[in-house]
Amino acid sequence: MRFFLTFGYQIQAVVIGWYIYHLTKSPLSLGMIGLAEAIPSIGISLYGGYVADKSDKTKLLRRIILGMFLCSVVLLLVTIPSIKDRINHGHIVWIIYLMIFCIGIGRGFLSPTVFSLMAQIVPRELYPNSSTWNSTSWQIASIAGPALGGLIYGFAGVTVTFSVIIGFIFLSFVSLFFIKSRPPQYVPKESIVKSLTEGIHFVFKSRMLLGAFSLDLFSVFFGGAVALIPVIATEVLHVGAEQFGMMRAAPALGAVLTMIFMTRHSPMDKPWRNLLFAVTGFGLSIICYGLSRNFYLTLFFLFCEGAFDSVSVIIRSTISQLLTPDEMRGRVSAVNSMFIGSSNELGAFESGLTAKLMGTIPAVLFGGFMTLSVVTITFLKTKKLIPLGLNEIHPPEKEAA
Numbered sequence: 081m082r083f084f085l086t087f088g089y090q091i092q093a094v095v096i097g098w099y100i101y102h103l104t105k106s107p108l109s110l111g112m113i114g115l116a117e118a119i120p121s122i123g124i125s126l127y128g129g130y131v132a133d134k135s136d137k138t139k140l141l142r143r144i145i146l147g148m149f150l151c152s153v154v155l156l157l158v159t160i161p162s163i164k165d166r167i168n169h170g171h172i173v174w175i176i177y178l179m180i181f182c183i184g185i186g187r188g189f190l191s192p193t194v195f196s197l198m199a200q201i202v203p204r205e206l207y208p209n210s211s212t213w214n215s216t217s218w219q220i221a222s223i224a225g226p227a228l229g230g231l232i233y234g235f236a237g238v239t240v241t242f243s244v245i246i247g248f249i250f251l252s253f254v255s256l257f258f259i260k261s262r263p264p265q266y267v268p269k270e271s272i273v274k275s276l277t278e279g280i281h282f283v284f285k286s287r288m289l290l291g292a293f294s295l296d297l298f299s300v301f302f303g304g305a306v307a308l309i310p311v312i313a314t315e316v317l318h319v320g321a322e323q324f325g326m327m328r329a330a331p332a333l334g335a336v337l338t339m340i341f342m343t344r345h346s347p348m349d350k351p352w353r354n355l356l357f358a359v360t361g362f363g364l365s366i367i368c369y370g371l372s373r374n375f376y377l378t379l380f381f382l383f384c385e386g387a388f389d390s391v392s393v394i395i396r397s398t399i400s401q402l403l404t405p406d407e408m409r410g411r412v413s414a415v416n417s418m419f420i421g422s423s424n425e426l427g428a429f430e431s432g433l434t435a436k437l438m439g440t441i442p443a444v445l446f447g448g449f450m451t452l453s454v455v456t457i458t459f460l461k462t463k464k465l466i467p468l469g470l471n472e473i474h475p476p477e478k479e480a481a
Contacts, residue, residue: 081255082194083221085145088248090225092152094328095233095241096176098321099159101310103169107440110307111432116177117184118429124188126280129412131189137197138261142253144193148186149249151179156242195400197259220336230325282404283412288465289403292355292396295458299359302450303366304427306331306385311440317375330379331386338387339394347391348398352465355395356455361388363451370444 100109132140157163158175167175232241283289313324347354365385372378404412427447434443459466 084252086221091229094229107435114428120184128189226328234321307428330382334383334386335390358391367448
């Protein structure tokens with residue numbers, strides 16, 4: 081299910097970014113894509129976690145993906161030449177933003193629901209390995225999606241590409257019927273406000289959960305320069321849609337190869353130390369990406385950015401699975417979504433806005449240096465967590481003891 085949905089979603093992200101930039105020629109319009117998705121995703125995520133905890137996970141996922149499927153159908157319709165020619169380009173852009181906003185609402189429910197469902201399917205002792213393989217399948221889809229999206233868009237056009245997107249999302253929807261219904265193991269009896277407050281309080285009680293969420297939020301927020309790839313490809317490297325697809329795929333390629341390596345060489349011996357190293361490498365890769373004027377060097381630095389980010393993803397996912405009790409997974413995942421789930425979209429907005437104010441390259445460099453600043457501050461605030469091994473990580477209750 082997740083593979084097909086991610087595959088279609090990644091193609092859609094490539095096409096929307098390239099298509100909107102083609103219509104507007106404005107870096108800020110690329111940032112607005114991220115903002116249009118982040119606002120509803122963040123706004124609804126806590127409620128989405130509450131719903132996930134009290135609902136049948138499989139049935140809820142079917143409704144979410146069906147809604148995302150319908151949004152993609154609308155995106156397809158506004159690119160059909162006979163319809164597009166009757167609509168002002170500015171109106172098309174706003175229709176696209178509206179559909180992105182609706183998809184953002186779906187994402188607010190999607191993340192906590194998938195997180196909760198995985199905990200019901202996977203035995204606890206397999207959490208570290210399952211996090212690696214789950215992230216690997218996600219990254220494989222993230223590699224093939226942008227590459228295929230760029231190629232189809234370049235050779236067949238936007239309408240055909242959206243048809244392919246719809247096909248993959250439909251496959252994701254159909255595959256859910258092969259997963260047994262998963263009734264809730266725990267139904268919150270308290271009020272929704274109290275239930276959500278418990279989820280927030282739980283996260284803030286765990287130094288490691290809060291630190292990991294915060295580190296990722298600010299590093300990805302300032303390191304969201306990958307959203308400017310359409311501008312870099314067009315204005316700096318002077319390449320076309322096919323090379324753009326390769327650039328979008330490079331971070332995911334770095335991520336999946338690193339994750340395959342991590343199935344044999346786990347980064348969890350000193351998770352907090354390795355997390356800080358990974359985010360430092362991520363920031364340095366962003367800076368080098370901004371300085372590069374060679375297409376192949378740019379691909380390499382984007383590859384490195386994805387490789388370092390994947391280490392961070394594995395560590396955060398494993399820590400979150402280990403520290404969260406089953407009855408709170410939806411709500412904790414919702415808090416995670418507020419910190420991390422939309423940080424890429426908010427980072428895209430930050431990059432688009434700073435590119436508008438500073439210029440594209442200064443915006444990329446600013447993001448990279450700010451990421452390094454965030455790591456430095458986090459290091460100074462969390463020195464006690466650096467020597468901890470995986471077996472020394474305990475839930476908040478045990479920490480307090």
